[in-house]
Every structure is written in structure tokens, then in C-alpha cells.
Amino acid sequence: MASLVWLITGCSSGFGEQFVLQTLARGDKVIATGRNASTKLAHLQGTGATILDLDVTMPEAEIAAKIKEAHQVFGRIDMLVNNAGYLESGAVEELSLDRVQRSFETNYFGPLKVTRGVLPFMREQKFGTVAFVGSVGGWGAVPNSSAYAACKYALEGLTEALQSEFAALFSRDIQFIVFEPGYFRTEIFSSTNVVHLPSNIPEYQAFNNATVQRQKGIYHNEKGDPAKGVARMIDTLTGSGMAEGKKLPPRLPLGSDSLQVVRAKCQATLKLCDEWEDLIVSTDIPAEADRQAEAHL
Template sequence: MQVNTQGRVWLITGCSSGFGRELALAAAAAGDQVMATARRPETLGDLVEQGRGRISATALDVTQPASIRAAVQATLAAHGRIDVLVNNAGSLVLGAVEEVTMAELRQQMEVVFFGAAEVTKAVVPLMREQGSGTIVQMSSLGGQKTYPGFGAYHAAKWALEGLSETLATELAPLGVRVLIVEPGAFRTEFNNNKYVTERTAAYEDTAGATRRLTGELSGAEPNDPVKGAAAILKVLDSDRLPVRLLLGDDAVDGLREHHEALLTEVAAWEEVSRSAAIG
């Protein structure tokens, strides 16, 4: 399949900072048109200015279906199509599973999973009818590997990855591509904007250690979002899109270590696992 890499129309959620902002700028620099969105679009004024006519802005709250529909319609009204959807809007609830209230867990799922799912479902029919398009799901290394204190976040990202991998197989015959991006730690405001739960002393050595580590990492993350956005655009220009794209040394090393540990465990318990077969 030949991929059109010129004059694409992008719809990006969560553009007030971080990956959303850098992807909008990178796409505009590549000659594409971008509809940048945020819950408060007035925060995108400087981004629109930097886009020099290639970046527009509109409101989009991923937890509000009417807002999603309005943003999609605004993009179609301005450009007539959507070639790249980036689900970037997100949030982070930090706390041990016991520490996370059900309300906090539901809110995490609402933004990271259900919000991305609803935006995706609003755009899929358009791309299916076009017979082309790419959906970029901004996940995380935490979409496959877990850390204490990130249970709510992992639950949402794992759900998003399961949905997206399935979607990729369903849409591939129809000319629509899906890319799951799994960044490591990037120097954005994401870590600074996290929501931290109430603390329980029993988890000070597990979730508590993660709390301390994330605090120490703030402003010292090893990866550059500008370079990350450039890597995503490079992959999108390929006619052989991977299902997943890791970003950063920490993501590559972390996932390789995780998978090697999984394979070791499979081998260690293989005999017991196979003993369940009939016959």
C-alpha cells in the first residue's frame, strides 16, 4: 500500500503540551494541516500562531461525547477529511491499588481508555469510507509493563492496547492503519500533572517508592518529546507500519527485560501448563 505523506489532515487530542503539541508542530512543518484540540482551546493560541496557517484549534473534552462529535465536525468543516487521528489526551492517577478509590479508578479509565475509544469510534467510519487513514494511540511502556503505584494507569493503558491491537487487525483489510506508541519517560508536563492518592503506610516500600522516584524524575526525564514526535512522523511515512512503536532507551530496555522474564516464567512452568490438556 502506498502511503500518502503530503497534505494530510490531522486531528490531535491533548495539544496543550507534550506530545500533542510537538506532533502538531511537526505535522505542520511537514506541510500537513492540523486540528489541535484541548479542553480549553484558548491555551492553544501560541501553538496556532507557530503553525503559520497550518494549525487550527477547537475544543475537545474526551469525556464528553458531544464535544468529541463537535471537534470531528469542525475538522471536517475545515478540511473535508481526517487522515491521522492521534489520541494523546491523558491523565495519571498514582497510588497503590488499595489506595485508589473506585471513583478515581473510573475517572482514570474514563479519560485514558473510554475517552480514546470514543474518539476512535467517531473517526473510524470516516476513515473506513475513505479507504485510508491512520489512528495513533499514545500508550506507554506502562501499556505492557507494570510498576507499583501505577495500577489504575496500567489498567487503562492495557485496555487501550487490547482494543487497539484488535482494531488494527479489523481495519487492515480496509486500508486503515493503527499505531500504538509506547514512550518511556519524556520531559513533558505529564509527570507534574499527576493526581496522587491518599497514602497507606503499608505501601511505602512499593507504591511509595514509585511516588518518590517520579518526584525525583520530574524535569530529569531522559527523552526529548521533539525527537519523539519526529520518530512518530518518520514511522507514519513508512508503508510498513508496525503495530507498536517504542520510544526511548528506557522503553526498549524495559520491555525487552519484561518479555525475557515472561519467557523464562513460561519455560519454568511449561510442564504444569501443558498438563491441563485432554488426553
């Protein structure tokens, strides 16, 4: 099987770093990207990966130029992994709009711009797969996670839109998936990746302090093994290993905690639909009224 060319964002640590190392181990070609790549990706020098400085918050035209530069390295991009992200923490009432916007710039608009930069090349080569590293936060928000969860919910919608558009226009030779990891032992909860600011509303002080302590308790006590998580994502994207013989799913939870949240949300939603069905469908215009209206046309 011919080697694949991977473009991966956010490679300084965690999932991104693992993607680089594991895809190289497969014999594939890798373009590893990140902010301040000369320093933050220095540990990947000598691995065989091509290192490219790419800040996903740059203007779209600059990102497109970077993607063109990446494409010129091997003449193709087969796999795009949108992994770059960080956690902006704060209660809805306290989060300033600029902090919410900053979260969206990295966690939503960044992947959107990178994907838009890659798609013309995938359309030209008539093949490719785009993966978004979403989150269980795209299924349910916990306290102080509104900015992050909103971005991950948005990635769910973006993925579904791309799936439907490309299925209609270009068959399924270009595919999309959003992964929904639970808590993995990455650096997402480290002091460099999660942003806390002092409370500006006194009533939230104790609440925010509790959130900080909860997140500190999670850090490096997560259930998920990032090496295993990435291995399963690679299996899924390449149809190998544990995913051999299976079609690429539209989304995929990762980790027992994510599975629990997704199942509970689905069950609760189905229960709601059953309990409120009469009210829900009562808003439809009766079919008989439609027929009568058509008869008078």
C-alpha cells in the same frame, strides 16, 4: 506528495504540542484539540493549526459532533493521534474507584470514543491511520501506577482488536498503531498532570511519600527528548525518515528505557513458558479423546 490532515488530542504541551508544530512544518494540515482550548491552546494560535475545543471525557454523542465539526474543516481526516492523558497516582488498596474510573475516562474511554468518531470518515474515504500514545506502562506497572498502567494495557488490547478487525474487513488501508514511550521530558509528571492525594491508610504513608519524591526526581530528568520522540512517531506514521521503506508496525517502544523493559518482559515471558510448558499444555483435551468422541457421534 499531498499534504495530510491530522487530528491530534491533548495539544497543550509535550507530545501533543510537538505533533502540532512538526506536522505543520511538514506542510500538513492540523486540527489541534484540547480541553479549554481558548486558554490552554492559546500558544498555538497563529501557527496555522485549526484549534478545536475537545474534552475526551465528554459523552460520546458530543465527541462525535466535535469530530464531525473537525472533519468539515478540510473534508477529511487522514491521521488521528490519540495523545490526551494524565497520570493518576496511588496504591491499589488506596485508590478509590472513582479515581480509577476518572483515569479510564481520560486515558482509555477518551481515545476509544474519539477513534469511534473518526472511523466512519476513514471508512468512507478508504484510508487513514489511528495512533494511540500508550506507554511503557502498558508492559509493566511500577508502584502507585495501577490506574494509569491498566489504561495503557487496555489501549494495547484495543489496538490489537482494531488491527485484527480492520485487516479482516477492510484490508489494510486503515491502520492502527500503539506507541510505547518510556520517560520523556514532557509535563506528565508535573503537578498539573499527576494527581496525588493524602494517604488514607497509615501503613502506606511512607510508601506514598517515597513515590512522590521518586516522581519529582524523574520530572525533567527523563532520558527522552519529546521533539525526537514525536519526530520518530511521525516518521513511523508516514513511512518517511528513519522509517522509510518500512511497514507500519503494530506497536513501537520509544526510548532506551522502554526498549529495556519490553525486552526484559519478553525474555521473562518466554522463560516462564519454557519452564512451565508441561503444566500449561496438560490442560488440553487429548487429541485421541477427541477422535473417540467424534467416532461415537
